[in-house]
Amino acid sequence: MSICRQLVARGLLLTLLGVAGWARAETLVIAGDIWCPVNCQPGAERPGIFVELAREIFAEAGIEVQYQALNWARTLQQVRRGELNAAIGAGVEDAPDFLFGSTPVASSRxxxxxxxxxxxxxxxxxxxxxxxxxxxxxxxxxxxxxxxxxxxxxxxxxxxxxxxxxxxxxxxxxxxxxxxxxxxxxxxxxxxxxxxxxxxxxxxxxxxRAPDVPIYLAFSPTLESSPRYVALFEQGVQRYRANGRLQALLAAYGVQGP
Structure with a gap:
């Protein structure tokens, strides 16, 4: 192989590696006030049901989930403005303008x-x-x-x-x-x-109070990426419910599903 072709091949390889690295670098940021076991202390061994579930589901698509603990009013404000991707453990009444999947992760009593x-x-x-x-x-x-x-x-x-x-x-x-x-x-x-x-x-x-309220990972209404993330998370929740992984996660935190 000529030196020119070697350089071209090497350049193509580096380009492909760069593309792969960029794909792995995709992140979304979720947040909520500390509401353990829904979401617990950031950095904890068990950071919360929604945090673990979101990380597992989005990891399958090569997406990293970052979790921040913020007070609830600030969380809703920043998700609504598109500064964060999603609010953890929201009910539809909390933010009716947000994007929700059709399958709740759990119910809040x-x-x-x-x-x-x-x-x-x-x-x-x-x-x-x-x-x-x-x-x-x-x-x-x-x-x-x-x-x-x-x-x-x-x-x-x-x-x-x-x-x-x-x-x-x-x-x-x-x-x-x-x-x-x-x-x-x-x-x-x-x-x-x-x-x-x-x-x-x-x-x-x-x-x-009755009835119990279904709770979700609720996505920003202003970000173009939100519909894709909603679809990925919804598919993951349905898949995890079907194969028992969601029930096992809830049980690990002492919570029963809806």
Whole structure:
């Protein structure tokens, strides 16, 4: 082979390697506030159900998933603007303009938690009349509760809204110190948080809202890449449900699927 042909061949090889390297470098960024076991601490051995699932599914297409922990209001804002690819664990009511697959990863059951000596029980929004309820900024809790929260927003004797990266921990602290009477939160997220604080079983579950809310990896409505990512993730979720991998992942975190 002549020197010229060798150089051409070498150049073609380097070009192909460069293309392959570029393909491997494709990344998407997902985010959410710490909502373990849905999504846990970045860098943890078990970073959360949605994080592990997204990484496994997109790795099959040569796509790297990066995970960031941000407060929920900021997550929704940045995904909506296209600064991030997707929000973790969103329900359709959280961001109806986002792009969702047809298959939820799991369902969220929002329950009411009190101190152990309380006898109060949730039986509809009318039962909240004498309770100071702790919720989290920009969370959706279903139409009935969202309406109630909006109606009494600003009345600290009815509603107190926590914000920031540690909103749930803040609400638990307020409940422990008597600054709120009830905290509304996903049941297994609350259980995981209490366990991480060494307080497993430290609060009383006083009823849950119905029905459970399907939760998804919700993609940005402004990015051209989103429809492709939605399709890849949807196909992966369906495949993992069919072969049992999704159920095994949920079970590893102590969660049952929808």
């Amino acid at each position: 929002s329950c009411f938690f009190t101190l152990p000596d309380s006898t109060w029980h949730f039986s509809g929004t009318e039962s909240l009349a004498e309770q100071r309820l702790g919720v989290i900024n920009d969370y959706s809790y279903g139409d009935e509760l969202n309406t109630y929260i909006a109606l009494y927003h600003g009345d600290s004797e009815r509603i107190q809204i926590a914000a920031g990266d540690k909103a749930l921990a803040l609400n638990i602290g307020k409940l422990m110190h008597g600054r709120v009477d009830v905290v509304l939160e996903n049941a297994w997220v609350m259980q995981a948080m209490l366990a991480s604080q060494g307080q497993a079983g430290g609060l009383r579950e006083a009823g849950c």
